[in-house]
Amino acid sequence: MASEFWQGDVAELLRVDETFDLSAVDPSSTPGTTANKKGGQAELAASAQELRELQERLFAQSRAGAPERVLVVLQAMDAAGKGGIVNHVFAQLEPHGLQLTAFKSPTEEERAHDFLWRIAPRVPGPGVIGLFDRSHYEDVLIQRVREFASAEEIERRYGAITEFERGLAADGVRIVKIMLHVSPEEQAQRLSDRLADPAKHWKYNPGDVDERQLWPEYMDAFQIAIERTSTPDAPWYVVPANAKWYARVAVQRLVIQALQGIDPQWPDADFDVAAEQARLAATADLRWP
Amino acid sequence: MASEFWQGDVAELLRVDETFDLSAVDPSSTPGTTANKKGGQAELAASAQELRELQERLFAQSRAGAPERVLVVLQAMDAAGKGGIVNHVFAQLEPHGLQLTAFKSPTEEERAHDFLWRIAPRVPGPGVIGLFDRSHYEDVLIQRVREFASAEEIERRYGAITEFERGLAADGVRIVKIMLHVSPEEQAQRLSDRLADPAKHWKYNPGDVDERQLWPEYMDAFQIAIERTSTPDAPWYVVPANAKWYARVAVQRLVIQALQGIDPQWPDADFDVAAEQARLAATADLRWP
Numbered sequence: 001m002a003s004e005f006w007q008g009d010v011a012e013l014l015r016v017d018e019t020f021d022l023s024a025v026d027p028s029s030t031p032g033t034t035a036n037k038k039g040g041q042a043e044l045a046a047s048a049q050e051l052r053e054l055q056e057r058l059f060a061q062s063r064a065g066a067p068e069r070v071l072v073v074l075q076a077m078d079a080a081g082k083g084g085i086v087n088h089v090f091a092q093l094e095p096h097g098l099q100l101t102a103f104k105s106p107t108e109e110e111r112a113h114d115f116l117w118r119i120a121p122r123v124p125g126p127g128v129i130g131l132f133d134r135s136h137y138e139d140v141l142i143q144r145v146r147e148f149a150s151a152e153e154i155e156r157r158y159g160a161i162t163e164f165e166r167g168l169a170a171d172g173v174r175i176v177k178i179m180l181h182v183s184p185e186e187q188a189q190r191l192s193d194r195l196a197d198p199a200k201h202w203k204y205n206p207g208d209v210d211e212r213q214l215w216p217e218y219m220d221a222f223q224i225a226i227e228r229t230s231t232p233d234a235p236w237y238v239v240p241a242n243a244k245w246y247a248r249v250a251v252q253r254l255v256i257q258a259l260q261g262i263d264p265q266w267p268d269a270d271f272d273v274a275a276e277q278a279r280l281a282a283t284a285d286l287r288w289p
Numbered sequence: 290m291a292s293e294f295w296q297g298d299v300a301e302l303l304r305v306d307e308t309f310d311l312s313a314v315d316p317s318s319t320p321g322t323t324a325n326k327k328g329g330q331a332e333l334a335a336s337a338q339e340l341r342e343l344q345e346r347l348f349a350q351s352r353a354g355a356p357e358r359v360l361v362v363l364q365a366m367d368a369a370g371k372g373g374i375v376n377h378v379f380a381q382l383e384p385h386g387l388q389l390t391a392f393k394s395p396t397e398e399e400r401a402h403d404f405l406w407r408i409a410p411r412v413p414g415p416g417v418i419g420l421f422d423r424s425h426y427e428d429v430l431i432q433r434v435r436e437f438a439s440a441e442e443i444e445r446r447y448g449a450i451t452e453f454e455r456g457l458a459a460d461g462v463r464i465v466k467i468m469l470h471v472s473p474e475e476q477a478q479r480l481s482d483r484l485a486d487p488a489k490h491w492k493y494n495p496g497d498v499d500e501r502q503l504w505p506e507y508m509d510a511f512q513i514a515i516e517r518t519s520t521p522d523a524p525w526y527v528v529p530a531n532a533k534w535y536a537r538v539a540v541q542r543l544v545i546q547a548l549q550g551i552d553p554q555w556p557d558a559d560f561d562v563a564a565e566q567a568r569l570a571a572t573a574d575l576r577w578p
Binding site for chain 1: 349353372375379380384387474477480481484490493556557566568573577578
């Protein structure tokens with residue numbers, strides 16, 4: 001089911017490598033496609049079936065003991081479009097095979113533990129696609145910028161994260177880490193739109209402007225975190241996100257490619273099909289009432 | 290947004306009352322509509338937006354402290370279409386505001402506790418729509434039919450359930466309990482279809498035929514459970530489910546009506562909108578890199 005939409009391998013184009021420089025990524029670009037918004041929306045709808053079938057196979061094979069699962073980590077500045085990714089891409093998945101976790105500011109109890117304490121229990125089980133809407137990367141992003149943790153502790157965390165993710169990969173977790181990258185101009189427009197619409201006020205938080213004022217510090221923190229934690233087992237992808245339609249199709253394709261990498265298969269029946277057909281046939285006369 | 294599709298109030302038509310007799314419900318009937326499959330599929334798609342907007346309002350108002358939430362309990366014989374309800378109705382909802390729990394056979398740890406021990410933690414929080422795919426009703430259905438618990442214990446549970454649900458309702462949980470009602474002939478066809486398709490073998494369980502052989506006993510258990518636990522706060526609805534399209538639009542409409550009963554409202558901003566617009570405007574020159 002090759003797509004006409006993509007002129008290049010979006011995973012290759014967006015995956016971070018050793019030469020990664022966040023400041024060189026244009027948030028308005030659309031790597032891998034020359035389509036426009038209308039084409040993007042059509043592609044998003046057209047690929048839903050492919051995504052769902054791969055998900056169903058992944059879920060099905062786990063019932064027979066296959067360990068594979070997918071974990072998507074989503075990080076971004078406020079108003080970069082995480083919510084839209086959830087509601088337009090992940091909403092295409094079957095709910096039973098999707099586990100979504102939105103990580104908020106840590107509670108008092110969570111702060112009393114190591115930063116990975118609240119993360120580990122939310123890793124998806126076999127057959128499931130997990131999405132972290134924010135994640136353990138907050139602990140090296142906002143916590144670095146705001147100096148909620150010491151420089152030594154932040155430094156320690158990069159290593160702890162790569163160790164943690166290496167263990168997940170060894171257990172069959174395919175990890176896809178995504179930064180949605182918007183420009184400060186685009187963010188300003190989106191926050192302004194939220195303030196202009198009473199039905200969107202609940203999405204606005206005065207803290208969003210506080211963090212916005214630290215934009216360069218956040219971009220530094222992203223650059224360093226991405227450099228330090230991109231591994232073959234747990235690569236980062238930076239997705240230009242000024243065009244919402246592009247971010248959505250790109251993330252959809254990254255998830256599809258992760259599933260294709262697993263190549264899940266319908267499991268063999270663990271029962272005798274002919275015998276079951278006979279047992280079922282023997283109840284054919286059942287009527288009620 | 291009145292629907293042309295419905296000629297009657299589906300909640301009124303399907304809600305169980307004092308005269309409830311399960312054997313009088315025709316699993317092939319389509320109460321409230323004269324439409325066919327094509328019309329049903331169109332209605333399902335057309336009402337998705339109404340459902341999502343109500344859900345978003347429910348979620349939004351909870352951010353400002355409103356306690357309301359919805360709990361849908363789904364019970365049925367095997368192959369009655371629970372999976373289709375999840376994938377075609379609940380999949381229309383935004384993932385962040387949906388909490389789905391599939392209750393399996395209780396684990397050893399769960400069996401060592403009261404039957405509600407594993408249920409209570411899965412009740413949705415404010416603003417969330419929860420779905421129980423199977424539920425505490427298994428404890429008075431299969432457990433009654435299979436005599437996994439004593440008659441006295443089963444008897445006790447009806448009262449414990451109504452007390453439990455009364456407490457939930459008092460906390461703002463709007464409870465919608467749904468039995469999908471198929472005929473044994475229709476179940477046989479669906480199980481046969483699963484056996485005929487290798488891509489569906491993973492959905493088949495030899496135990497399905499074991500339980501099928503106890504159809505009258507299960508129908509008795511449903512009749513009694515529904516009689517004993519239908520309350521104004523936590524009504525049961527019996528949804529004819531031989532026509533999948535009908536079951537889906539009926540459940541969709543029951544969820545929409547539950548949300549309309551809450552009548553969720555966009556919350557007022559808890560910040561000074563003009564002041565925030567000014568703070569944002571002061572960052573308008575921000576550029577990066």
